[in-house]
Amino acid sequence: xxxxxxxxxxxxxxxxxxxxxxxxxxxxxxxxxxxxxxxxxxxxxxxxxxxxxxxxxxxxxxxxxxxxxxxxxxxxxxxxxxxxxxxxxxxxxxxxxxxxxxxxxxxxxxxxxxxxxxxxxxxxxxxxxxxxxxxxxxxxxxxxxxxxxxxxxxxxxxxxxxxxxxxxxxxxxxxxxxxxxxxxxxxxxxxxxxxxxxxxxxxxxxxxxxxxxxxxxxxxxxxxxxxxxxxxxxxxxxxxxxxxxxxxxxxxxxxxxxxxxxxxxxxxxxxxxxxxxxxxxxxxxxxxxxxxxxxxxxxxxxxxxxxxxxxxxxxxxxxxxxxxxxxxxxxxxxxxxxxxxxxxxxxxxxxxxxxxxxxxxxxxxxxxxxxxxxxxxxxxxxxxxxxxxxxxxxxxxxxxxxxxxxxxxxxxxxxxxxxxxxxxxxxxxxxxxxxxxxxxxxxxxxxxxxxxxxxxxxxxxxxxxxxxxxxxxxxxxxxxxxxxxxxx
Amino acid sequence: xxxxxxxxxxxxxxxxxxxxxxxxxxxxxxxxxxxxxxxxxxxxxxxxxxxxxxxxxxxxxxxxxxxxxxxxxxxxxxxxxxxxxxxxxxxxxxxxxxxxxxxxxxxxxxxxxxxxxxxxxxxxxxxxxxxxxxxxxxxxxxxxxxxxxxxxxxxxxxxxxxxxxxxxxxxxxxxxxxxxxxxxxxxxxxxxxxxxxxxxxxxxxxxxxxxxxxxxxxxxxxxxxxxxxxxxxxxxxxxxxxxxxxxxxxxxxxxxxxxxxxxxxxxxxxxxxxxxxxxxxxxxxxxxxxxxxxxxxxxxxxxxxxxxxxxxxxxxxxxxxxxxxxxxxxxxxxxxxxxxxxxxxxxxxxxxxxxxxxxxxxxxxxxxxxxxx
Numbered sequence: 003x004x005x006x007x008x009x010x011x012x013x014x015x016x017x018x019x020x021x022x023x024x025x026x027x028x029x030x031x032x033x034x035x036x037x038x039x040x041x042x043x044x045x046x047x048x049x050x051x052x053x054x055x056x057x058x059x060x061x062x063x064x065x066x067x068x069x070x071x072x073x074x075x076x077x078x079x080x081x082x083x084x085x086x087x088x089x090x091x092x093x094x095x096x097x098x099x100x101x102x103x104x105x106x107x108x109x110x111x112x113x114x115x116x117x118x119x120x121x122x123x124x125x126x127x128x129x130x131x132x133x134x135x136x137x138x139x140x141x142x143x144x145x146x147x148x149x150x151x152x153x154x155x156x157x158x159x160x161x162x163x164x165x166x167x168x169x170x171x172x173x174x175x176x177x178x179x180x181x182x183x184x185x186x187x188x189x190x191x192x193x194x195x196x197x198x199x200x201x202x203x204x205x206x207x208x209x210x211x212x213x214x215x216x217x218x219x220x221x222x223x224x225x226x227x228x229x230x231x232x233x234x235x236x237x238x239x240x241x242x243x244x245x246x247x248x249x250x251x252x253x254x255x256x257x258x259x260x261x262x263x264x265x266x267x268x269x270x271x272x273x274x275x276x277x278x279x280x281x282x283x284x285x286x287x288x289x290x291x292x293x294x295x296x297x298x299x300x301x302x303x304x305x306x307x308x309x310x311x312x313x314x315x316x317x318x319x320x321x322x323x324x325x326x327x328x329x330x331x332x333x334x335x336x337x338x339x340x341x342x343x344x345x346x347x348x349x350x351x352x353x354x355x356x357x358x359x360x361x362x363x364x365x366x367x368x369x370x371x372x373x374x375x376x377x378x379x380x381x382x383x384x385x386x387x388x389x390x391x392x393x394x395x396x397x398x399x400x401x402x403x404x405x406x407x408x409x410x411x412x413x414x415x416x417x418x419x420x421x422x423x424x425x426x427x428x429x430x431x432x433x434x435x436x437x438x439x440x441x442x443x444x445x446x447x448x449x450x451x452x453x454x455x456x457x458x459x460x461x462x463x464x465x466x467x468x469x470x471x472x473x474x475x476x477x478x479x480x481x482x483x484x485x486x487x488x489x490x
Numbered sequence: 491x492x493x494x495x496x497x498x499x500x501x502x503x504x505x506x507x508x509x510x511x512x513x514x515x516x517x518x519x520x521x522x523x524x525x526x527x528x529x530x531x532x533x534x535x536x537x538x539x540x541x542x543x544x545x546x547x548x549x550x551x552x553x554x555x556x557x558x559x560x561x562x563x564x565x566x567x568x569x570x571x572x573x574x575x576x577x578x579x580x581x582x583x584x585x586x587x588x589x590x591x592x593x594x595x596x597x598x599x600x601x602x603x604x605x606x607x608x609x610x611x612x613x614x615x616x617x618x619x620x621x622x623x624x625x626x627x628x629x630x631x632x633x634x635x636x637x638x639x640x641x642x643x644x645x646x647x648x649x650x651x652x653x654x655x656x657x658x659x660x661x662x663x664x665x666x667x668x669x670x671x672x673x674x675x676x677x678x679x680x681x682x683x684x685x686x687x688x689x690x691x692x693x694x695x696x697x698x699x700x701x702x703x704x705x706x707x708x709x710x711x712x713x714x715x716x717x718x719x720x721x722x723x724x725x726x727x728x729x730x731x732x733x734x735x736x737x738x739x740x741x742x743x744x745x746x747x748x749x750x751x752x753x754x755x756x757x758x759x760x761x762x763x764x765x766x767x768x769x770x771x772x773x774x775x776x777x778x779x780x781x782x783x784x785x786x787x788x789x790x791x792x793x794x795x796x797x798x799x800x801x802x803x804x805x806x807x808x809x810x811x812x813x814x815x816x817x818x819x820x821x822x823x824x825x826x827x828x829x830x831x832x833x834x835x836x837x838x839x840x841x842x843x844x845x846x847x848x849x850x851x852x853x854x855x856x857x858x859x860x861x862x863x
Contacts, residue, residue: 365527366546373541398543402639446536
C-alpha cells in the first residue's frame with residue numbers, strides 16, 4: 003500500500019470563493035409535490051419487495067418496500083396519498099422500479115412514527131431496529147451497519163467511527179451549516195451511533211477549520227471524541243481521504259473505509275439518526291443544498307424523498323441558459339438525464355452549472371479576476387477574495403501533453419496522471435500499475451487543472467476498465483462487493 | 491471590432507471550403523482560436539475546468555521574454571527586430587505546413603521557440619542564417635518527433651547549435667558594441683567588432699573590456715573581466731537577449747510567479763553553478779573566472795530561466811528537476827572553464843535533455859517502488 007497520509011492533509015485544492023456557493027444558514031421547506039416517485043432501491047440498499055398494490059392508501063412514513071433477506075433498508079411513502087401506478091426508470095444501465103404516489107390531502111407534515119422510538123435511552127438492539135425501520139441505515143457510501151443486513155461491514159468489525167463534516171467539493175452540501183443550533187441533536191445522535199457500534203474510543207469528527215461552530219462543537223463533545231479541523235481543500239471530504247487523515251488508516255487502493263473497519267457518516271446522517279431514534283421520524287424528508295451559478299437563489303431545502311427534481315428546482319433556475327443539472331457537487335456529480343427523476347434519500351445536493359458555449363473574444367488575454375485557476379496566470383490568484391466563476395466550458399483547446407506537471411502537483415495522492423493517460427492510450431494499462439495508477443481515488447483534480455485540456459481522469463478510468471477486462475482482480479465496492487461475494 | 495473579425499473569419503471559412511487551398515484550414519482554425527475561445531464543454535466528471543490553456547501559457551512566455559528582446563533592440567539596433575521577425579515567419583510557416591500535412595491543429599509552442607531562438611543569436615548575424623537556423627531547429631528539433639509535446643530537445647537550442655556548428659565564425663565573431671542614448675530605437679545597427687579584434691586581442695583601452703568581444707570570450711582570450719555593474723544592466727556585447735541580467739531576472743521571475751516555469755530548475759541550476767564556480771575558481775583562477783562575473787555574463791541566466799525550464803524537454807518530476815538543474819550547473823562551469831568554448835550553457839542543457847526521461851524514470855521507480863513487488 004502506498005502511504006501518503008502524512009502529506010495528504012496539506013494536499014488537495016481550495017477552490018476559493020465560488021459564485022453560487024454561498025449558502026445562508028436558514029433552511030427552507032419545499033411544499034409537498036402532487037405526486038412522488040419512491041424508488042424501491044435507494045442509497046446503500048438492494049431493491050426491496052414492494053408491499054403495496056395499485057390503489058392502496060398510504061400514509062406518510064408508512065413502509066412500502068422492505069426485504070429482510072437481502073442487504074437492504076425499508077423505503078417509505080413520503081406523502082399521504084394513493085398508489086397510482088408503478089414506474090420503471092433507468093439509472094445508468096439498470097432498470098429501477100418506483101412507486102408513484104398521488105397526494106390526496108394538503109401539505110400534511112404528520113407521519114406514521116417508528117414503533118418503539120421516542121427517547122434517546124435505548125438499548126443497542128432497539129437502536130439497530132429503529133434505524134433499520136427508519137431507512138437511515140441506507141445512508142453513507144456503504145451503509146450504516148446494524149443487526150440487519152444493511153452494510154458491507156458487520157457490526158462486530160467496526161473499529162472506528164468517522165463523522166465527515168467537510169464539504170470542500172464545489173457546491174456540495176455545506177455540512178457545517180447543518181450544525182448551527184443543532185449541536186445537542188448532533189451529539190445525541192453521535193452517542194446513539196457509538197452505542198450501536200459499541201465504541202468508546204476511536205471516534206473522529208472532521209470539520210472545516212473556518213466553520214463558525216468549531217468552538218461550540220469542541221466544547222460539546224466528550225473527551226473520547228476527537229475533533230479534527232482541516233482546511234477547506236478538495237478532496238479531503240471524500241470518504242477514503244477523510245478516513246485516512248483522521249484515523250491514520252490507509253484505505254486499500256480502490257477500496258472503501260469499511261475494509262479497514264471504519265464507518266464514515268456525514269453530519270446530516272447523524273442528524274437523521276437523532277430524528278429516527280428520538281423523534282421517531284423515518285427518513286422521508288431530506289435536506290439538500292441547491293448550489294451552483296445556475297440557481298437564482300442558493301439555499302438549503304427540506305425536500306420530501308421522491309419529489310421530482312424538476313419540482314425542487316422549479317422557478318429557481320436562471321433564465322435563458324442551457325443548464326446542466328447534477329446530483330452531487332461539480333467535481334464528481336452525476337448528470338441528471340430526466341428532470342422528473344426523484345430526489346432519493348441519499349442525495350445531499352443538487353448543482354446547476356451553465357453549459358457555457360460562448361466563444362469569448364480574446365479570452366487568453368483577459369486579466370481574469372473571476373477566473374478559477376490552479377495556475378497563477380490570472381489575477382484571481384492574487385486577489386483571494388474575488389468571486390470565481392465555475393464553468394463547464396473547457397476554456398481552451400485540446401493539445402498534446404507538454405509535461406507541465408500541474409496534474410502531478412495538484413494530485414492529492416502524488417500520482418502522475420499524465421503518465422497513466424499516455425500509457426493507457428498506447429494500450430499499456432498493465433505498465434501503469436507499476437506507476438501506481440490503481441491508487442487513484444478519482445477525485446478529478448488532474449482533469450480540472452490540465453492546461454492541455456486532456457481528460458486525464460476519463461483516460462485513467464478507461465485504463466482501469468481495460469485491466470478489469472483483461473482479468474486483473476478488480477476491486478468491487480459496496481453492493482457490488484456483496485454481490486461478488488454471493489451475499490446478496 | 492469583434493463582430494467584424496467574426497464575420498471575416500466566417501467568410502474565409504466559406505471561401506476555403508470550395509477553394510483548392512483547403513489544406514490550409516489549420517491556419518484559419520488557428521486564427522479563429524486565437525480570437526475566439528472554443529465552445530467545447532466538459533463531457534464527464536469533473537464538470538469544471540481550469541481557466542488556463544496553452545495559448546495563454548505560451549503567450550506569457552513570450553511576454554516574459556519581451557524585456558530581453560527590447561533590450562536587444564535598444565543595445566544592438568532595430569535590426570534585431572528583423573531577426574525576430576524572420577524567425578517568426580519561417581518558424582510559424584513551417585508549423586503551418588506540418589499542421590496541414592498531419593491534419594492537426596497548429597500548436598502554440600512555436601510562438602515560444604521563435605522568440606527564444608533569436609535572443610540567443612549574435613546581433614549581426616546574416617538574416618538568411620536566422621531563417622535557416624529556425625527551419626532546421628523546428629524541423630529536426632520538434633516536428634520529426636511529432637510536434638510540440640513530443641520533442642526530446644529544446645527546439646530553440648537545436649536551432650542555435652545547428653548554426654553554431656555550421657557557421658562557427660559567424661556565431662562567435664559577430665559582436666556589436668552596445669549602444670547608448672537613444673540607442674537602437676533609432677539606429678539600425680551598431681559598430682561591428684570584427685572577429686580579428688577578438689583573436690588578436692587588440693583591446694584598445696586596457697581595462698575597458700566592454701569594447702572587445704563578449705565578456706566570456708574576452709576572459710578566455712585575455713583574462714580580462716568586465717565590470718559587474720555593466721553585466722548587471724546589460725551594456726556589454728553579447729547575444730541579443732542575454733546581456734541584461736536584470737531584465738532576464740524580471741522575465742524569469744514573471745515565469746515563476748505565474749507558475750509557468752518551476753522555480754526548482756533555475757534555483758538548482760544557478761545554485762549549483764555558483765557553488766561549483768566558486769570551488770573551481772578557488773582551485774584554478776586562471777581557467778575559471780570569478781563567480782560573480784560568470785554568473786552575470788554569457789547565457790547562464792537566460793538559459794536557466796528560459797531554456798532549462800522548458801517542460802517538454804526537461805524532466806517533469808520534482809526530484810528530477812533538482813538533479814537536472816544541479817548537473818546543468820556543473821556542466822556549464824566545466825565547459826566554460828576547461829573546453830575550447832567560451833560558453834557552455836547551450837551544451838549543458840542539450841546534453842541533459844537527453845537524460846530527462848531516464849531521470850524521470852529513476853525518480854518514478856523509486857517513488858512507486860511499493861507497486862513493483
